[in-house]
Amino acid sequence: MARIALVTGGSRGIGAAISKNLKDAGYTVAATYAGNDEAAAKFTEETGIATYKWNVGDYDSSKAGIEQVEADLGPIDIVVANAGITRDAPFHKMTPQQWHDVIDTNLTGVFNTVHPIWPGMRERGFGRIVVISSINGQKGQFAQVNYAATKAGDLGIVKSLAQEGAAKGITANAICPGYIATEMVMAVPEKVRDSIIAQIPTGRLGEPEEIARCVRFLVSDDAAFVNGSTISANGGQFFV
Numbered sequence: 001m002a003r004i005a006l007v008t009g010g011s012r013g014i015g016a017a018i019s020k021n022l023k024d025a026g027y028t029v030a031a032t033y034a035g036n037d038e039a040a041a042k043f044t045e046e047t048g049i050a051t052y053k054w055n056v057g058d059y060d061s062s063k064a065g066i067e068q069v070e071a072d073l074g075p076i077d078i079v080v081a082n083a084g085i086t087r088d089a090p091f092h093k094m095t096p097q098q099w100h101d102v103i104d105t106n107l108t109g110v111f112n113t114v115h116p117i118w119p120g121m122r123e124r125g126f127g128r129i130v131v132i133s134s135i136n137g138q139k140g141q142f143a144q145v146n147y148a149a150t151k152a153g154d155l156g157i158v159k160s161l162a163q164e165g166a167a168k169g170i171t172a173n174a175i176c177p178g179y180i181a182t183e184m185v186m187a188v189p190e191k192v193r194d195s196i197i198a199q200i201p202t203g204r205l206g207e208p209e210e211i212a213r214c215v216r217f218l219v220s221d222d223a224a225f226v227n228g229s230t231i232s233a234n235g236g237q238f239f240v
């Protein structure tokens, strides 16, 4: 039977490319979304991928949503924790609300997504966790104290889960995308975006599919020995 994959934030941007790629690879995919019903309905219509609505920042909603996915499709074998938001502001202007919104979604959201699924993975002796971090969690970024903190924190989650899951057939890995051509990056003022592109040796933004192909490898049986690692897919913009 096909393995079941859950992709949070899986109906738009990088998440949509991941959902489609995993479906093409033969997985049964469930994609979550937070608010945009219209985009999710269109995505399901176009791809046949089931979409589920909940706020990853809320533990009870995540747990209930995951129970629904498992009731509909079966036990989840693969988690791609991709849901993320930005609330960029220079630190002197950043509000506590902007801090908490980003922490809740990008960091606590990973806990809330993986935690309810983890016991089943341990019992079944198989699991693949991929967390979508960011180049800005590795290098920091002007106006992203909140976002960079969460994306660096995501790497800590992955490295710890990798150690806890290894004996149970579970791997946990991170991908740090650089600047990818999505709505999130297109929302950056054009002048700033142009200056960012000038810093990318490859000379262009990445494509969502270039991240999806990394995920496809990490969730495969072939990647069983890759655990706790970080793939940087950033066009050479930053080396760790």
Ligand code: CAA
Pocket (backbone or CB within 6 Å): 086, 088, 089, 090, 093, 133, 134, 135, 136, 141, 142, 143, 144, 147, 177, 178, 179, 180, 184, 185, 188, 189, 192
């Ligand atoms: N480095 C240095 N200075 C920067 C800067 C940067 N990257 N970005 C903006 N500035 C400067 C501006 O030049 C300006 O300077 P002056 O005041 O001297 O003109 C100043 O910061 C802007 O100050 P403001 O008080 O006017 O700022 P603002 O409150 O209007 O905020 C901003 C503007 C939100 C910072 C906006 O410039 C912005 O969005 N910058 C981009 C931040 C960014 O790169 N975010 C990444 C989003 S993509 C993503 O997150 C995906 C991923 O994982 C890679």
